[in-house]
Amino acid sequence: MGDTLLFPDDNQRRIEAVQKSFGPVGTRLLEPHRVLIGEGRLVKQSRRGAQPKAFFLFNDMLVYGSIVINGRLFKKQKVIPLGDIKLEDLEDGFMRHQWLIQTPGKSFYVSAASREEKLAWMEHITVCQTALPSSGLPLAMTWVPDHASAICMRCTRSFNAAHRRHHCRKCGFLVCGNCSRKRAVVRNIHPTKRVRVCLQCHVGLRGKEEKEEKEERRRKRGDSSGLRSDEEEQASFEDHLYEDYIEEDYEPQD
Ligand SMILES: [Zn+2]
Ligand SMILES: [Zn+2]
Numbered sequence: 001m002g003d004t005l006l007f008p009d010d011n012q013r014r015i016e017a018v019q020k021s022f023g024p025v026g027t028r029l030l031e032p033h034r035v036l037i038g039e040g041r042l043v044k045q046s047r048r049g050a051q052p053k054a055f056f057l058f059n060d061m062l063v064y065g066s067i068v069i070n071g072r073l074f075k076k077q078k079v080i081p082l083g084d085i086k087l088e089d090l091e092d093g094f095m096r097h098q099w100l101i102q103t104p105g106k107s108f109y110v111s112a113a114s115r116e117e118k119l120a121w122m123e124h125i126t127v128c129q130t131a132l133p134s135s136g137l138p139l140a141m142t143w144v145p146d147h148a149s150a151i152c153m154r155c156t157r158s159f160n161a162a163h164r165r166h167h168c169r170k171c172g173f174l175v176c177g178n179c180s181r182k183r184a185v186v187r188n189i190h191p192t193k194r195v196r197v198c199l200q201c202h203v204g205l206r207g208k209e210e211k212e213e214k215e216e217r218r219r220k221r222g223d224s225s226g227l228r229s230d231e232e233e234q235a236s237f238e239d240h241l242y243e244d245y246i247e248e249d250y251e252p253q254d
Contacts, residue, residue: 011035011036012030014036015029015030015034015036015058016030018036018039018056018063021054021072021073021074022065022074022075022077023073023075025077026065026074026077027063027077027079029058029063033059033060034058034059034060035058035059036056036057036058037057037058037059037124037128038056038057038120038121038124039054039055039056039057040054040055040112040117040121041053041054041055041067041113042055042064042110042111042112042121043095043110043111043112044064044108044109044110045094045095045098045108045109045110045111045145046108047143047145047146050095050111051066052067053065053066053067053110054066054067054074055110055121057121057124057125057128058082058128059082059128060081060082060083060128060132061079061080061081061082062079062080062082062085062101062125063077063078063079063080064077064078065077065078080101080103080105081132082125082128082129082132083129083132084103084104085101085102085103085125085129086101086102086103087099087100087101087102087122087125087126088100088102089122090109094109094145095109095111096111097111097112097113097114097115097117097118098110098111098118099111099118099121099122100142102140102142103140104138104140104188104189105140105188105189106140106189107140107141107142107143107172108142109142138187138188140169140172140188140189141170141171141172142172143167143172144167144172144173144174146165146174148174149174152174152175152176152179153173153174153175154173154175154176154179154198154199154200155175155176155178155179157176159174159176163176163177164176164177166180166196167180167196168180168196168197168198168201169186169189169195169196169197170184170186170197170198170201170205171197171198171200171201173198175198179198179199180196180197180198180199181199182196182197182198182199182202182206183195183196183197184197184201184202184205184206184209185205185209186205
């Protein structure tokens with residue numbers, strides 16, 4: 001990544017170029033206060049394996065995207081406010097020169113081409129962060145990689161073609177379909193959508209949700225009597241709606 005002190009015109013031109021490289025669907029990046037600190041390729045660990053992504057560090061956010069064939073066009077843009085990011089340095093292991101980027105919506109491993117590059121990224125992100133506020137949202141659990149467990153981490157049955165792997169959105173564990181058939185709102189991922197969670201996490205989350213729903217009803221109607229059947233119907237309808245809810249570039253069989 002380039003370590004640069006930019007002239008304002010140059011900064012603007014470079015940000016415009018980044019904005020353009022994401023096409024018309026990308027977020028507007030050019031803002032008066034925004035400075036492009038550096039850019040480069042990092043390998044991001046995802047369920048489908050390690051993939052090179054284009055990363056752009058601004059003074060207030062980190063932007064990354066998948067690289068389209070010729071290497072100058074990017075898609076699947078992700079924008080993470082720097083205030084919400086927490087970094088964790090890791091020893092070489094699964095990947096060389098790797099570290100962990102934790103955010104409220106998603107946490108993932110990245111690796112740089114060299115140790116120097118890794119340290120530059122981590123240092124620049126940390127320096128930019130010191131002046132920024134955090135949303136205070138809890139950070140998402142890092143998903144346990146698919147190959148890390150051959151058995152469901154809740155019921156210990158072996159995975160196979162008929163007994164597939166899924167991820168609990170709350171604890172990040174690899175679990176089977178049966179152990180993750182429930183859905184619940186995980187606030188740091190989405191404020192209202194119900195997402196796949198394991199049974200253990202569901203108990204805690206659902207308890208919290210029910211308490212909030214009860215309060216809400218009491219506030220609206222001035223009574224606290226339950227309406228279980230209606231509610232359950234609505235819940236299963238929503239389960240169906242969000243059945244395919246997946247995070248970014250993961251396959252539908254999450
Ligand atoms: Zn299981
Ligand atoms: Zn869980």
